[in-house]
Amino acid sequence: MNVKRLLGLDTDADRYAYGVDPVSGFVSAQKIPDRWVATTCGYCSVGCGMFVGVKDGAAVSVRGNPDHPVNRGVLCPKGLSEHQTLNTDNRARYPLFKRNGGFTRVGWDEAIVTMASAFCDVQARYGRDAVGVISTGQLVTEEFYTLGKLVQLGLGTRNYDGNTTLCMSTAVAGYKRSFGSDGPPGAYEDLERADVILLIGANIADNHPILCRRLQANPGTTLIVVDPRVTKTAMMADLHLPIRPRADLALLNGLIHIVIEHDLIDRDYVERHTTGFDALCESVRQYTPDRVAEITGLSLEVIYRVASLYANARAAFIGWTMGVNHSTKGTETVNAINNLALITGNIGRSGAAPFSITGQCNAMGTREAGFASSLPGYRKFECAEDRDALAAIWKVPAERLPAARGLAYPDIIEAALERKIRALWIIATNPIVSFPNLGVLRQALEGLEFLVVQDGFHPTPTSELADLVLPAAIWGEKEGTYTNSERRVSKVNRAVDPPGEARADFDIFLDLADALAVRDELFPGWSAPRDAFEEWKQVSAGRLCDYSGMTYEAIEANGGIQWPYPAGAAEPAATRRLYSDGNFQTDDGRARLIPVAWEPFPEQPSDDFPLVLNTGRTVEHWHTRTKTGKVPILERLSPNAWVDMNPRDARRLSLKPQDRVDVVSRRGRIKDVELRVTETMAPGQIFVPFHYAEANANGVTQSAFDPISREPNYKQSAVRVERSMR
Numbered sequence: 001m002n003v004k005r006l007l008g009l010d011t012d013a014d015r016y017a018y019g020v021d022p023v024s025g026f027v028s029a030q031k032i033p034d035r036w037v038a039t040t041c042g043y044c045s046v047g048c049g050m051f052v053g054v055k056d057g058a059a060v061s062v063r064g065n066p067d068h069p070v071n072r073g074v075l076c077p078k079g080l081s082e083h084q085t086l087n088t089d090n091r092a093r094y095p096l097f098k099r100n101g102g103f104t105r106v107g108w109d110e111a112i113v114t115m116a117s118a119f120c121d122v123q124a125r126y127g128r129d130a131v132g133v134i135s136t137g138q139l140v141t142e143e144f145y146t147l148g149k150l151v152q153l154g155l156g157t158r159n160y161d162g163n164t165t166l167c168m169s170t171a172v173a174g175y176k177r178s179f180g181s182d183g184p185p186g187a188y189e190d191l192e193r194a195d196v197i198l199l200i201g202a203n204i205a206d207n208h209p210i211l212c213r214r215l216q217a218n219p220g221t222t223l224i225v226v227d228p229r230v231t232k233t234a235m236m237a238d239l240h241l242p243i244r245p246r247a248d249l250a251l252l253n254g255l256i257h258i259v260i261e262h263d264l265i266d267r268d269y270v271e272r273h274t275t276g277f278d279a280l281c282e283s284v285r286q287y288t289p290d291r292v293a294e295i296t297g298l299s300l301e302v303i304y305r306v307a308s309l310y311a312n313a314r315a316a317f318i319g320w321t322m323g324v325n326h327s328t329k330g331t332e333t334v335n336a337i338n339n340l341a342l343i344t345g346n347i348g349r350s351g352a353a354p355f356s357i358t359g360q361c362n363a364m365g366t367r368e369a370g371f372a373s374s375l376p377g378y379r380k381f382e383c384a385e386d387r388d389a390l391a392a393i394w395k396v397p398a399e400r401l402p403a404a405r406g407l408a409y410p411d412i413i414e415a416a417l418e419r420k421i422r423a424l425w426i427i428a429t430n431p432i433v434s435f436p437n438l439g440v441l442r443q444a445l446e447g448l449e450f451l452v453v454q455d456g457f458h459p460t461p462t463s464e465l466a467d468l469v470l471p472a473a474i475w476g477e478k479e480g481t482y483t484n485s486e487r488r489v490s491k492v493n494r495a496v497d498p499p500g501e502a503r504a505d506f507d508i509f510l511d512l513a514d515a516l517a518v519r520d521e522l523f524p525g526w527s528a529p530r531d532a533f534e535e536w537k538q539v540s541a542g543r544l545c546d547y548s549g550m551t552y553e554a555i556e557a558n559g560g561i562q563w564p565y566p567a568g569a570a571e572p573a574a575t576r577r578l579y580s581d582g583n584f585q586t587d588d589g590r591a592r593l594i595p596v597a598w599e600p601f602p603e604q605p606s607d608d609f610p611l612v613l614n615t616g617r618t619v620e621h622w623h624t625r626t627k628t629g630k631v632p633i634l635e636r637l638s639p640n641a642w643v644d645m646n647p648r649d650a651r652r653l654s655l656k657p658q659d660r661v662d663v664v665s666r667r668g669r670i671k672d673v674e675l676r677v678t679e680t681m682a683p684g685q686i687f688v689p690f691h692y693a694e695a696n697a698n699g700v701t702q703s704a705f706d707p708i709s710r711e712p713n714y715k716q717s718a719v720r721v722e723r724s725m726r
Contacts, residue, residue: 024063031061037495038065038556040482041079042138042475043622045358046070046210047484048079049559052476052495059083059476059496068559070188070488076209077620081631085474086496088630092458092471093500103469108501108511115425115468116515118450119155122423128156132412132421135162136428137360140480140492141369142532143505144362145539146523147427148371150509153396154518158406159421161372163429164363165409165710170325171356172367173709174334178342178592180585181378181544182367185578186317186353187486187562192218193351194317196309199225200248200337201323205232206619208321208357212236222309226251227323228614229644229687230680241306242682245612245716247296249329250598252336254292255307257284259343264311266345273582274342276593283595295598311344315351321359322616326715331708332596339593347591348580357485361475364483368545368563369536373405376536377543378585381405393539396521408710410703417444425452427505428472432461433624433693436701436712437667454508457626461693472505473498474627480506480529481555483563487545487576490560491552506532541566544578544585601716602704605684609665609718611649613700614687621691628691641695642674643721644687650677653721660724663688665700665717672724686721690714 019029023036033053041048049068053061062083066073095111096103106114119131133151135144151160172182179185191197191214202225204211215223215236225237226248234240243251259265260281270277289300296303310316318341324333337354346352358364369376379386381404391398407415413431415421417440424445435441445451445465453466456474463469477498483489498504506529513519519526526532530552541548546564554572555561562576583589605612620638621628628634643661655661657677663670663686670688673695681687690697704713 027061033060037493038491039476039493039495040361040490041075041082042361042492043078043082044208045360045363045485046208047361047482047488047490047560048075048210049490050075050079052083054495057496059086065559070484070560071210074210074213077634077637078622078628081633083476084631085627086476087499090457090459090630091499091502092455092463092469093502094471095501096458096469098467108503111468111470112511112515115452116512119423120516122449123157126422129159129406130420130422131155131157131425132159132407132416132423133157133425134409134412134427134429134431135160135366135370135372137162137164137168137363137366138428139362139366139505140478140529141362141365141483141536142480142529143509144366144370145376145536146506146509146532148369148376149394149522150513150518152371152402153394153400153522154513154516158402158404159412159415160406161409161412162366162370163409163431163434164360164366165373166434166712167322167325167359168356168363168367169373169408169709170327170330170706170711171334171358172373173331173706174338175356177331177594178335178338179579182374183378183544183578184353184356184358184485184487185347186355187575187577188214189575190315190317190351190353190355191215194218194221194313194315195351196222196313196316197224198306198310198316198318199223199233200318200320201227202319202321202357203227203231203233203616204319204321204357205236207617209619211357224306224309228682228685239302239306241298241302244295244297245614245685246327246329246601247598248324249333249336249596250287250292250295251298251303252333252340253284253287253596253598254289254303255310256280256336256340256343257287258289258304258307259311259340260284264307265343269345269582270343273584273590274593275588275590276595277343279595280339280343280593283597310340313346315349316344316346317351317353317355319355319357321357323715325711326713328602328704328706328713329599330706330711335594335596338591342591342593348577348582353577362482364485364487365481368483368540373408375401377540378545379543390539394522410705410710410712413441413444416448419447422448423450424448425454426462427454428456430460430462430624430626432465433696433698434690436698436714437703438696438699439668440703454505455626456502460624460626470508471500471502472508473502477502478504478506478529481533484560486562488560488562489547489550489555491556602713603702603716603718605718609720610684611719611721612685613663613665613717613719614685614715615690615697615701616687617691618689621689623691624693625691640674641670641689641692642676644676644678644681645721646681646683646685647677647679648683650675655721655723660726661721662724663700663719663721665702665719667702668699670695670697670699672726686719
């Protein structure tokens with residue numbers, strides 16, 4: 001009890017005092033910084049420019065950068081509170097080694113030597129590929145580039161992937177199959193210039209809220225939203241298509257069928273810039289409007305209307321996120337999106353693009369430079385010419401470069417379960433919450449001989465299982481670049497020091513290279529991220545993702561620069577789009593029209609499990625809440641998980657709003673969550689956010705993966721809902 005407070009002598013005047021900031025005006029005196037540091041937001045892929053206010057060596061505030069071309073000064077709730085992630089009580093501060101079931105603090109030298117020795121011992125006994133590495137989309141590009149070289153050429157294991165496979169590998173695979181290369185072809189500006197915008201499985205109001213301002217800046221557009229839920233984005237739409245779960249591929253094939261049957265295609269574009277049109281025509285013949293209406297649950301009138309709106313638009317834009325990607329047919333759905341754009345000529349023009357809206361802040365950086373799903377610079381593992389070119393730059397024998405990709409993330413977990421992988425290094429990701437079918441994952445991790453978790457936060461559900469925890473710097477504590485969804489490379493700057501003995505991932509990678517005796521060979525003379533950036537520029541030169549004309553200084557001066565930006569290019573102010581000349585990254589320069597077929601989702605409802613589970617995000621939180629769970633304002637806004645259910649299903653189960661329920665599948669149970677009864681859900685479907693470790697949605701999701709991209713089918717699990725037993 002505060003006696004001075006009771007007597008009225010302590011009024012917290014210092015805490016609540018106001019002051020005048022020369023930039024922001026009247027604000028809390030505690031939030032007036034000594035200096036502002038320009039940087040880029042470290043949450044989603046939108047890539048908002050911002051300033052971090054620093055006072056007495058600590059981050060005390062943030063504000064949007066009004067001159068940044070992406071967000072024009074505006075930030076979402078997570079961005080507005082991002083500085084609060086830097087000094088939470090769950091930050092990892094010291095290297096920790098597990099002895100006798102408990103963690104003991106160790107020095108960095110001991111930690112790195114222990115890690116190197118454990119990995120080398122496992123490889124000596126079981127082979128190079130017995131060590132696996134799972135990375136993230138959260139590092140700066142310079143760190144991804146460094147890590148890729150270290151893993152593939154230093155450790156010499158091919159079994160390296162990132163958590164981006166859980167969200168973006170489907171878009172990557174779809175782009176590669178259709179266009180010959182990864183890389184979103186459009187730009188955010190297209191949202192302001194399109195006269196028809198089709199969003200499929202993309203709730204940008206919650207997941208990429210700053211992009212909604214682009215929609216609001218284009219009041220003349222017709223917005224069509226395809227989503228089983230009545231999301232916040234669907235509420236903004238001129239036309240909402242409440243499609244049945246996983247019927248998007250049938251809808252797209254049906255739209256293509258109508259466009260072809262009514263001769264609404266751009267024949268000149270198809271003839272000059274694509275191949276496979278005849279096969280595509282034949283493949284969509286069976287997707288008649290009547291059949292598509294039956295599959296999707298949509299009316300014939302709506303299907304015809306959408307086909308007409310899209311095909312007759314001056315410039316039509318298709319955007320998608322996880323509603324498309326999280327599917328066993330995701331890659332083929334992306335191909336169908338690309339097919340529709342190509343046959344109508346809606347690519348490479350202002351307002352016209354098939355546009356994958358990426359997930360994490362630098363998922364694009366790892367796709368470009370990370371050396372996981374492809375060689376750096378969108379080169380192909382299987383192409384000897386590509387391997388020779390990289391080997392010449394790196395001055396290593398070409399035979400050291402892998403000629404095939406190693407295991408993808410889900411297959412690394414499967415290999416650990418089968419004890420083919422004996423040691424694992426997990427970097428800046430929390431798979432115990434984020435990976436599907438939790439029981440299988442936990443069994444795989446617990447069977448490892450050695451697990452290293454490198455993260456900015458500890459304890460997390462994953463780091464608690466580690467043998468060694470390496471504390472890493474996070475956003476705001478290190479330097480480099482991020483690439484956003486529109487291929488804009490923006491600068492990330494260090495505003496404050498990391499807590500305790502935490503270190504930048506870049507420095508940790510170089511220290512491990514030292515311990516493996518490969519630093520001088522792979523990273524000669526390197527001491528800072530700028531060294532990696534300069535080499536990456538050389539590696540990217542002449543490639544689609546060309547950085548060679550960029551400098552840190554030019555990136556900062558222009559609020560980011562879109563690639564490709566080759567050396568000697570004109571001023572970087574203009575928006576860049578891919579494929580404006582109709583030339584694609586295929587052998588013959590033509591895009592591929594790829595026939596694809598709809599199939600029902602793999603786990604259909606049954607008498608025991610009659611409901612279809614959908615999972616997703618809420619605007620207040622980020623992924624597994626490792627960062628946002630300790631931010632007070634975000635936690636107050638959304639402290640607990642819940643289940644959305646249609647009133648008809650609630651009545652059938654004799655449930656009412658705010659009842660405590662369990663969600664049960666064949667694999668597990670989400671226990672004791674609040675029921676929300678809402679017409680935003682269709683009958684037979686429920687929704688659960690995936691952020692909450694204590695109500696882990698992945699306790700019930702399935703081990704089903706896209707056979708091409710290896711991305712999980714997080715959605716459409718068959719479940720039942722029952723009253724919780726307390």
